[in-house]
Amino acid sequence: MSVSTASDPPASDPRASDPKAAAAEARYAEATQLQLTWWRFRRHKLAVVSLFVIALFYGIAIFADFLAASDPHATDARRSFIPPQGIHLFDENGFNPHVYGLRGVRNPRTFQLSYSPDPARKLPVRLFTRGYTYNLLGLIETDIHLFGIEGGRPGEGIFLLGTDQLGRDLYSRMMVATRVSLSIGLAGVTLSLFLGVLLGGISGLYGGWVDLLIQRLIELLRSVPTIPLWMGLAAALPRTWSVIEVYFAITIIISLIGWTDLARVVRGRFLALREEDFVVAAELSGASQGRIIFRHMLPSFASHVIAATSLALPAMIISETSLSFLGLGLRPPAVSWGILLQDAQNIQVLAGAPWLLSAAVPVTLVILAFNFLGDGLRDAADPYG
Incomplete structure (x- = not known):
């Protein structure tokens, strides 16, 4: 009569007869959080297609002048x-x-x-x-x-x-506009990501009056109507500023408004993590608060930050497009999607030249792609999914 030991797998365990299943289980057990997120993300077909669409648009943005058939500013x-x-x-x-x-x-x-x-x-x-x-x-x-x-x-x-x-080629102008609009969105998200992670991390890690002050600031910014705030800030820009100065000013304006959502997400995660053993061990070992935030706590939910960032990018792009469409953002001779859509404001002009609305197509495609990508990343980053 044979005696079973604790190390022997049960007879009903499929791993005993299927080495591939055992290897797959070991592979998942040893994978990092980013690897698990990527494997789950690949099963989200619509998000993968959206990733390729976004990569295509950023490729157009990088080689915009090469793809343009004529001078976008020539009248x-x-x-x-x-x-x-x-x-x-x-x-x-x-x-x-x-x-x-x-x-x-x-x-x-x-x-x-x-x-x-x-x-x-x-x-x-x-x-x-x-x-x-x-x-x-x-x-x-x-x-x-x-x-x-x-x-x-x-x-x-x-x-x-x-x-x-004015006789300017719309295709060439749209190539250059893609570079401007997407770069503003990327620069704005980068700045708002830094502010959201830093202030949200400080708020969740310290608590007390620091948390109270930062949360009241967030509520103040979120309570102000967006359009009037944009109009007031954009109207404060001097008309004598160059295109580059207006570009950076609009980027900073959008970033200073868009960091609040991410800050609250980061704060909630930090409140849940600050009592964990690895955070207490880092504090006892003498690690600085900055090191604890960026080297220990932030990497533990980096996938959530990536998902939140991908959902914040379309909001930044819409903000720039809306400001430029209303005449409060970038100004000619700069070229962006919002500036191209300005020509479609006149219904009489649009009736004779409906192709002026073509700039709405890349805006719609990019916004949808970013939203689908964000949904896929959010589902892939969910550890309970």
Whole structure:
């Protein structure tokens, strides 16, 4: 008769007959919190797709000038309100990417030019053409662009999304606007993340009058209506400031308002963790408060901070777009999604040029992608999920 020992697995334990299950269990038992979060996140298909969409938009932001077909700031009255052009890949000679030339007819009543394609004139579309000069990645001066046309009369070009009232190419302007709007959101979240983690951590770790003061400050900021606060702060910016100065000012304004939600999340986590043994041990060993916050407590719920950050990014982007759309944010010659949408405020202009609303498409896609990504990260970071 055999005697079972405590080290022997029960006969009904599937690990005894399935080494793969035992290896998988050991793998999960030894994984870090970030690894577990990533494995759960990969099962959220919509969040993974959203991650690729966001990566695509940030890739566009990095190489905006390279992707632009023409100078986004160049104006030309001869090409005002040109409708979007399509690229034709084939002709009677086979594969030959081209766009048709344009012919304009002036309306005898409105005296405005209306454009129509001229099939008799084919402008070949080529890759890696030369255009306006820019600095690639801010370092390398070049004039190479992804695509463009060869030949053409003065004022002609390739206008995938049409032109605005001043004859500026909307596609090229949207590429540059993507860089500005997404960089403001990223810079704003970075600053608000620092403020939220620092003040929320101090509030939850110290408690007492420090916690009371910080929480009353948060309630004060959250009680002020957002739009009037933006209007007051933006109106205080001098009109003589340059585009760069206004850019940084808007970033700071949005960040000073957007850190409160994250601070409360961090405070709640710190209140739950400050009595844990590892925090008490760090205090007894003489660790400073900054080291306890950033080296011991914060990494224990870093996945929650990442999820909160991904949900804060779309709010930052909407804030900048709303301010610029209302004329309180960035001002021309800066280009952002909000500034592009300013042209769609006039219903009469919009009726004749509906393509001016095309800037709303990337705004919608990015906001949805960030929200789906945040939902996926939040579910993946939940230890009880």
